[in-house]
Amino acid sequence: MQLDRNVCHWGIWAFIAVMALWPPATSADPISPERMTAALSKLEALAPGVIADGAVPGLAIAVVHDDKIVFLKGFGHREAGKPEAVDADTVFQIASLSKPVSATVVAALVSGGTVSWDSKIADLDPAFRLADPYPTSELTIRDLFAHRSGLPGTAGDDLEGIGYDRAEILRRLRFVPPSSSFRAGYSYSNFGLTEGAVAAARPTGKSWEEVAEEKLYRPLGMASTSSRHADFVKHANRAALHIKVDGAWAAKIERDPDAQAPAGGVSSTARDLSQWVRLVLGDGVYAGKPLIAADALAQTHVPLMTRGKNPVSGGESFYGLGWNVEFGRHGLSWGHAGAFSVGARTLVTVFPEEKFGIVILANAFPSGAPEGLSDSFTDLVFDGKVEKDWIEAWDGIYAGLFGPAVAAAKAAYAARPSPARPAAPAGAYTGRYANDFIGDAVVSGAGDSLILKLGPDGARSYSLTHFDGDLFLTYPDAETPDRPAGVSFVVGPDGKASAVTIGFLDDNHMGTLRRMGD
Known part of the structure; x- marks a missing residue:
């Protein structure tokens, strides 16, 4: 286990080695303004088509290139059946897109010397426990943001669903047996990452929500962004969550994700997130001013855990610290999706070598529209044409997330045994x-x-x-x-x-x- 004490240095060299072996992006030339303009004109037509086809009621898109916001627009409606339109300042719940945002906040803490990525949770939050003593004593912020603590992926989500608050959920994680050996397996954990973020904020004496605002949202002018649900519902210009009811989008359910705010509780706008993408693409420099040390931020993009292949494009996919790191048909990209099964879909995709990134926020689930639009647009940017119907391909992935499980549950209880055994009194x-x-x-x-x-x-x-x-x-x-x-x-x-x-x-x-x- 000694190797993991130096995982930062080892990971960076492994990353360099992988990059040296990986084929270059399909276009070795920088993206010219003309190519970007041509692609953006087609994106302008694609997005309304997605709304017209009923893929989602509304969405907002931001595109950043060479430290400039080159596209920023909303489409469709905040709520199905109502006239209020989505615009660049409509606030969306961004679900798990919160994870790379929160990783950026922790990078700011690392940059300022408050913590390091290898700070031990036992030192920061001595009350926190995993099921076994050795992982508890060695667990770091890096482990939790890379989803390699051994915590099963859904541990804590179940407790949130029955009403427990963050502190009680994190306390009860000690009772959950691990799904893998410590640092040996990848298991995507909302409350594991939440503990990593909360522990990182503890030395400041402030709440995670305050730290996120002070270290990221305020310096970038992200005035409509918050990690508090109460702030989201105060906005008049906010997107409702939608699910399909009898084949039509309906705003039926609200979602308060405060318990897992670092992992899934951020609300934001396309305009605000475009500023964050500028910071990420600028290696911690924003509007010409260094805000986060480049090495602290770069560690979030080191591929630490393998995730297999992208289910649609087939690219090799890894997880860093709150970021997916993928080697696909257009070269290296960083990204993350977000989804609430009660009605949110979001996505960020960043191509660091080309200084190009796209954010797509949508207000419905299930829908592959964010990935489909992003993949279509990047095809246009790199190749000048769309390779395939990416929206249809991604719709199939998201439709399959719950479909088989629901069908299996229905089948299991489709009919009572005949004769059914009576219940006891x-x-x-x-x-x-x-x-x-x-x-x-x-x-x-x-x-x-x-x-x-x-x-x-x-x-x-x-x-x-x-x-x-x-x-x-x-x-x-x-x-x-x-x-x-x-x-x-x-x-x-x-x-x-x-x-x-x-x-x-x-x-x-x-x-x-x-x-x-x-």
Whole structure:
């Protein structure tokens, strides 16, 4: 493990070695203003077509080239069925596009000497624990921003869904068994990265939200950008989240991501994010002024963990610190996508050698429109023509994220067994259950059904409908309201349930709770 203490130096040399072996971009020449202008004129036509085709209700796009904002425009509507248009100053929830933004904030802290990428979490936040003592003692900011801590990817997302706040979610991560050995596997973790960011901010004595504003948003004039949901909802000019309901886009659900703000809780505009892209492409220099040391920022783009191939373009993809690092058909790119399954889609793609980047913000899920538009536009910039229908290809990827799982769940519970086994009397199931991770679950009777209450002070309620024997069904997901989940009880010889397994909280095998008391 000694090698990882010097991972910065090793990683940079590995990056140089990979680049030396990788073929150059398809165009070795700098992107001329004429080529960019020609591509932008076609982007101007492509974007309205995406709206007209119903791919998303609205989107905003910013393009940066050679430290200039060469395109900045909104298309479509903030909310489907309403007249208010999206413009360059419409505020979107950017979901996981927050990760590279937050990595830039930490780079500013590293640049100022507040922390280093290899600062240990045990020193910054001594109360934080992983399941095992050795990783806990060695864990660094770098490990958490590279998703190599061993934390399973969804750990903490489940607790957020039932109402726990950030502090309690981070405390309970200690109860989750690792999905891989420490630093041996890549597992994309919202709350792992959140802990890395929060720990990095602790020496300042300020909250993460304050640090992000002071170190990045304010210096870049990103006046409409925040890591607080309350700030987002104050904006009149904000984009609603949309999901498909009976084949049409509908703004049905709101999403408060404050618990995982560094990983998914930033809200911003195309105009503001274009300033951030200028900083990234300028290696920490913004408007001629050095704001972040180049070496502190460069470490975010070192490919530390392999992600395999891009599912559509086939390019080799890695993860740095809050950034995807990809070697694709147009050479080296840095990027990150964002998505809320309740209705957000975002993307940034940066080509550092060409000093060119694009940000696309959209207000609907599922949709491959951001990637499709970005890939189409970069084809136009580099080759003068679009290679294929990238939007269709990416739509298939995003449609497949939940489709098979929803179909499988529906199939599993499509029909009750015939004859179905009867349930025990309601009193067999009612009572309090608990485990360290989920906390308390209270099952109570309500007429012919049962009610399951979860989260702090029973914040979330789920109706349980009998399916077969000691198995009940509930429909916990607002974004997939027709997706059933099983809730099963183990009833002992005494006629009382000794345990309950909550299917929608069991991704990491933490969904079984034991009866407490009588």
